[in-house]
Amino acid sequence: MLRKKLSKFNIILASGSPRRQRFLKELDIPFTIEIKEVNEIYPKHLKAEEITDYLADLKSKSFNNLKSNDLLITSDTIVWFEKTALGKPKSKKDAFLMLKKMSGKQHYVYTSISIKSCFFQKIFNDVTVVEFEKFTDEEINYYLEKFSPYDKAGSYGIQDWIGLVGVKKITGSYFNVMGLPVHKLYKELLNITQ
Numbered sequence: 001m002l003r004k005k006l007s008k009f010n011i012i013l014a015s016g017s018p019r020r021q022r023f024l025k026e027l028d029i030p031f032t033i034e035i036k037e038v039n040e041i042y043p044k045h046l047k048a049e050e051i052t053d054y055l056a057d058l059k060s061k062s063f064n065n066l067k068s069n070d071l072l073i074t075s076d077t078i079v080w081f082e083k084t085a086l087g088k089p090k091s092k093k094d095a096f097l098m099l100k101k102m103s104g105k106q107h108y109v110y111t112s113i114s115i116k117s118c119f120f121q122k123i124f125n126d127v128t129v130v131e132f133e134k135f136t137d138e139e140i141n142y143y144l145e146k147f148s149p150y151d152k153a154g155s156y157g158i159q160d161w162i163g164l165v166g167v168k169k170i171t172g173s174y175f176n177v178m179g180l181p182v183h184k185l186y187k188e189l190l191n192i193t194q
Contacts (some may be wrong), residue, residue, distance in 0.1 A: 002186070003028045005193040007073040013061055017151075019159075021073060023180045029189070031073075034061040037186070040076070040087075049125040051085050052076045052112035057123055060114045065139045071192070077179045079154030081107040086154045095144055095155035099162075104134035107154065109177045113185055115192070120190060126181035128172030135166060153179075 011031040013024055024031050031152040042054045055076035063072050079086040081102055091093035143162045149155045156162050158170075158177040175182045 001018075002029070002189055002193075003030060005123065005192075006071070006093070006189060007194075008069060010069050012063070012070060012072045014063065014072060014074045015031075016076075017038065017179055023175065023178075023182050023185075024073075027186060037113045037190075038062055047083070048080045048085075048108065048113060049110045049127065050077055052078055052110045052125055053123050056112040057115040057188045060116045064117070066116070066118050067119075068118050070117060072114075072127045074114045074116070074173050075111060075180060076187045077109065077111040077176075079107050079109055081105070085112070088153060089150055089155045090139045092144055095149055098155040099135060099140045099143070100137070102154065103143045104132060105138075109154070111179060111181055113181070113188070115185075115188055118126055122123075124184055124188060125175055126184055128170060128178045130167060130177060131169040133166045135162075137164070183192065 001041055006029060011029060011182055012034050013021065013031045014034055014036065015034050021033065038059050040055055042051050056074050059074035060072055066072060086098055089098060107127045107130055109130060110125060112123060114121060114123045147160045158167060158174065173181050174181060
């Protein structure tokens with residue numbers, strides 16, 4: 001459906017995330033991938049979705065030569081836990097400590113998306129509340145050894161083993177936790193074509 005409506009646009013996805021790339025393919029949107037290195041530093045006073053909004057915008061700023069038919073999509077996801085942003089872990093120890101802290105507790109996953117052209121920019125976000133079961137150290141270590149959560153905010157992928165055995169409750173979009181609130185992206189892209 002979107003393929004036809006977006007046919008006049010050259011869609012650029014600025015993300016190395018295989019999950020985000022898969023979601024765009026499943027929406028049947030033709031796109032190219034273009035990744036630019038960005039130092040993801042944000043002002044310390046920002047909280048929750050303010051951080052992801054800022055970073056999605058920051059990622060879009062490195063694309064300053066957009067053509068008139070280009071549509072650039074950038075995105076950022078964080079886990080917000082006890083008033084602190086948890087990004088990607090820096091090491092196995094870091095990943096272990098993150099999961100240990102969140103064990104048996106609730107956290108929030110924020111994802112922001114920027115859609116940008118030469119003529120406009122729209123930034124929007126989504127939040128999902130995730131509650132974990134209590135993890136044993138053995139379960140955390142098993143997960144870290146068997147899976148690769150090091151490219152994921154909060155040190156876990158909800159679609160991985162730990163999501164299967166450890167997510168007690170979820171309120172909001174499952175796909176948002178995977179890194180892209182696809183339902184919101186779909187609506188915003190439809191709005192652009194009208």
